[in-house]
Amino acid sequence: MLVTNELHAYYGKSHVLRGVSMEVRAGEIVSLVGRNGVGRSTLCKSIMGLVPPVGDIHFDGRRVTGQPPHRIAHLGVGYVPEDRAIFPGLTVIENLELGVKRRSDAARWGYDEVFRRFPRLQERRDTPAEALSGGEQQMLTMARTLMGNPRCIMVDEPTEGLAPRVVAELAELLKEIAAEGIAVLLVEQKLSIAKQISHRMYVMGDGRIVFDGTPAQLEDSPDIRKEWLEV
The missing domain is CATH 3.40.50.300 (P-loop containing nucleotide triphosphate hydrolases)
Incomplete structure (x- = not known):
């Protein structure tokens, strides 16, 4: 691969x-x-x-x-950098949207799947990323990368x-x-x-x-x- x-x-x-x-x-x-x-x-x-x-x-x-x-x-190829590279002034849902490359019915990772795997992100979907804990920010970075399938x-x-x-x-x-x-x-x-x-x-x-x-x-x-x- x-x-x-x-x-x-x-x-x-x-x-x-x-x-x-x-x-x-x-x-x-x-x-x-x-x-x-x-x-x-x-x-x-x-x-x-x-x-x-x-x-x-x-x-x-x-x-x-x-x-x-x-x-x-x-x-x-997806990349989760060491510094997480979130956009602090954007909400969780806005950060996730930036990870979407193309929309397809065959896409494995969408909002439903990401929120199923990361329920805490669904709870905080309208929260600015800068207000998340370190663990939540790491989850957000992972989820954003997965949104690109x-x-x-x-x-x-x-x-x-x-x-x-x-x-x-x-x-x-x-x-x-x-x-x-x-x-x-x-x-x-x-x-x-x-x-x-x-x-x-x-x-x-x-x-x-x-x-x-x-x-x-x-x-x-x-x-x-x-x-x-x-x-």
Whole structure:
């Protein structure tokens, strides 16, 4: 579904991604873990066209390297950024409306489905987004992305700063999304959550993939965890 091959990215003269090759298949949760600053968010932004990449990015068999973000989004790639990027002065329902790309009878995600999955958002549909709690804002960002009916969704640090109950709810939601055939790329700092819900995991270090395997294989790789994950 989503494949990168020898992907490089730069911020000025800073070489951030150094030949990243990875794959996320339909219906699969793949977690990207690693210490802060190793390039995980840059990888998502490069795939989304927000950072100019060098290399190959394919989505559903089509090369999308260098395409503008709106075109990549319309192809079916959804992006939940780390900063949530809500519009604080708009209401919940107005934020959701901005996520709609095209209306179709075959669309999986509409207001009814979103409010069924996120009942708290329905209760607060007319509330300005700036008045929501951190957990509610994260739910709103997820819901807005799903309103675009993506076939692949990249979620960057969704559990940061959230209460354990909300983290558990997000984990269950991601599993439900993947069960419906959507490819999920999860950038996550909490290793326990990533291991719990992922089919496969990549570990990034120094802008490269240094491990590719299942959660069980990562658990059996103490040298990888010590060198690239532990503080």
